[in-house]
Amino acid sequence: MAEAKRVERPLSPHLQIYRPQLTSITSILTRITGNGLIVGTLLAVWWLLAAAVSPEYFAYANAVATSWFGDLVFFLSAWALWxxxxxxxxxxxxxxxxxxxxxxxxxxxxxxxxxxxVLTVITVILV
Structure with a gap:
């Protein structure tokens, strides 16, 4: 029997020629923003619960929520929500x-x- 000649081919040739489409990107972005909203919600709930626990714990939670990290999380949460x-x-x-x-x-x-x-910028300006 004749020996088969193997041709070296890439494992995923479609990945070399595939161009992401806007519709697929927006679909993925919808899923990411839906899950990302959880982070902002958890930070806000933690801040509210800290207010109910003690003034010292609230001061700590408030320091995190009003830091650059908290501002970034809330800004990205506003964008994700919109x-x-x-x-x-x-x-x-x-x-x-x-x-x-x-x-x-x-x-x-x-x-x-x-x-x-645009709606996120308007929200940040108004709030």
């Missing part, structure tokens, strides 16, 4: 059977990304 909200509205629109063509889906994806940034 993004997740807008993505939810987009999915309601999709559920109605509208906006499913690629150009509209990409416009809605950009609307979620840009809209969430």
């Amino acid at each position: 993004y997740h909200y807008l993505a939810g509205l987009r999915h309601l629109y999709y559920d109605a059977g509208k906006g499913l063509d690629i150009p509209t889906a990409e416009k809605l994806g950009w609307a979620c990304v840009i809209g969430s940034v």
Whole structure:
């Protein structure tokens, strides 16, 4: 029997030619922001519980919540909340059977990304 000639091929050729699409990125971002909201919620709940425990413990929790780390967590949580909200509205629109063509889906994806940034900036300015 003749010996088969092996050709060296990459294990995942699709990864060399695949270009991430905006719709897939926004889908992944929706999942990330949904899970990321947990971090901001946990920090806020910890801060409230610390207020109920003792003044000393609240001072410690307040120092963390008002530090650069707390500010960053709350800022990113505000952005994640706005993004997740807008993505939810987009999915309601999709559920109605509208906006499913690629150009509209990409416009809605950009609307979620840009809209969430604009709404976060407005929120930070007003609050």
